Amino acid sequence: MKRSKKILLSMLFILAIIITATTIIIPKDLDKKYNTVTLEPPYMVSQKAQQLYNSLDFIADMHCDALLWKRDLLKKNTQGSVDIPRMIAANVTLQAFTIVTKAPKNMNFDNNTGETDQITIPYILQRRPINSWFNLTGRALAQCKALHQFEKRSKGKFRVIESVSDLQQYLSDKENNHAITAGFLGIEGMHALSGKLENVDKLYDAGVRMMAPVHFFDNKLGGSAHGVSKDGLTDFGKQVIKKMQEKNMIIDIAHSSPKMLDNIFKISTKPVVSSHTGVQGTCKTVRNLSDKNLKKIAASGGLISIAMFKPATCDSTVASSAKAIKYCIDLIGADYVALGSDFDGAIEIHTDITGLPLYVEEMLKLGISEEDIRKVMGGNVKRFMLKNLPKE
Numbered sequence: 001m002k003r004s005k006k007i008l009l010s011m012l013f014i015l016a017i018i019i020t021a022t023t024i025i026i027p028k029d030l031d032k033k034y035n036t037v038t039l040e041p042p043y044m045v046s047q048k049a050q051q052l053y054n055s056l057d058f059i060a061d062m063h064c065d066a067l068l069w070k071r072d073l074l075k076k077n078t079q080g081s082v083d084i085p086r087m088i089a090a091n092v093t094l095q096a097f098t099i100v101t102k103a104p105k106n107m108n109f110d111n112n113t114g115e116t117d118q119i120t121i122p123y124i125l126q127r128r129p130i131n132s133w134f135n136l137t138g139r140a141l142a143q144c145k146a147l148h149q150f151e152k153r154s155k156g157k158f159r160v161i162e163s164v165s166d167l168q169q170y171l172s173d174k175e176n177n178h179a180i181t182a183g184f185l186g187i188e189g190m191h192a193l194s195g196k197l198e199n200v201d202k203l204y205d206a207g208v209r210m211m212a213p214v215h216f217f218d219n220k221l222g223g224s225a226h227g228v229s230k231d232g233l234t235d236f237g238k239q240v241i242k243k244m245q246e247k248n249m250i251i252d253i254a255h256s257s258p259k260m261l262d263n264i265f266k267i268s269t270k271p272v273v274s275s276h277t278g279v280q281g282t283c284k285t286v287r288n289l290s291d292k293n294l295k296k297i298a299a300s301g302g303l304i305s306i307a308m309f310k311p312a313t314c315d316s317t318v319a320s321s322a323k324a325i326k327y328c329i330d331l332i333g334a335d336y337v338a339l340g341s342d343f344d345g346a347i348e349i350h351t352d353i354t355g356l357p358l359y360v361e362e363m364l365k366l367g368i369s370e371e372d373i374r375k376v377m378g379g380n381v382k383r384f385m386l387k388n389l390p391k392e
């Protein structure tokens with residue numbers, strides 16, 4: 001009897017170790033393994049660049065996947081690129097938190113199907129809500145809820161912006177208290193709708209204000225630049241775009257196939273953005289925008305948000321992103337250019353969020369004017385959001 005009790009206790013002990021390892025250590029390790037930086041903080045820039053950075057009244061970034069990972073964003077973390085303390089340290093005004101709900105195995109830029117998914121197992125291991133394990137809408141809603149919970153627990157330090165009036169209130173409060181920051185919710189890939197048009201309302205009600213039709217594989221809305229069909233928008237895709245624009249949700253064309261881009265520009269009645277992109281003019285890959293499409297985004301009154309990692313800029317340097325920014329300014333003017341890092345997007349990023357002053361330094365080196373740097377670092381996002389978010 002005693003011996004069997006001993007065996008039972010040892011088995012329970014081993015089980016406890018396995019559970020701890022799989023639910024705490026492995027998810028943290030995944031975050032650490034996939035989200036790396038080329039340049040480690042702290043970052044040093046010239047006095048001129050730092051002074052200009054310190055004087056910026058609105059600093060914004062249009063893309064970050066931090067919600068995908070099991071990370072307490074209220075703590076300053078050693079892994080990943082974004083959390084609320086680092087946003088405040090970098091004086092960031094607004095960060096897009098873009099939700100990823102499905103990522104195929106062996107992801108590549110040319111030819112992915114949606115048959116496999118790398119997120120399901122980590123989600124179970126991270127002990128996320130059960131309805132987010134196998135249901136993509138549930139998975140998106142869980143990430144929306146997580147951001148709102150960070151807001152609640154932040155004691156006023158972090159806000160989720162959902163409307164023009166939220167943004168105005170926040171900006172007026174920030175004048176008296178610089179140590180506050182904010183984010184808004186986006187989605188990468190509308191397979192998160194689980195094929196149902198009415199889920200646009202559900203996601204809107206959960207706070208989502210920007211959505212990209214596709215991510216790395218084709219879905220019910222149409223073809224991804226990295227999918228198999230390279231198709232345009234389906235009828236369902238057209239219905240979704242129409243419904244989103246009626247609700248003043250922002251269309252993000254990142255990852256769309258060239259055919260889908262043509263279709264979106266044709267039916268869209270509002271400005272469209274690319275939340276994280278490179279440009280073919282400095283880095284010719286399928287994920288990057290052609291001159292023709294850069295001009296179309298500008299003509300719509302939208303935003304081209306330049307990414308900060310090698311596959312988008314063809315180099316692992318801040319200078320390569322600055323070069324893409326300069327290319328856009330020379331082609332379409334400075335009013336439609338922004339930052340769209342892809343922080344925490346399972347990539348090696350040039351720097352973490354506290355490295356944003358380096359972008360000012362590299363833009364100065366390229367001869368970009370202070371006025372244009374202010375626009376790119378956030379001025380354009382401020383103007384765009386005040387015009388295009390839902391009013392209330």
Ligand SMILES: [Zn+2]
Pocket residue numbers: 188254255276342345
């Ligand atoms: Zn992406």
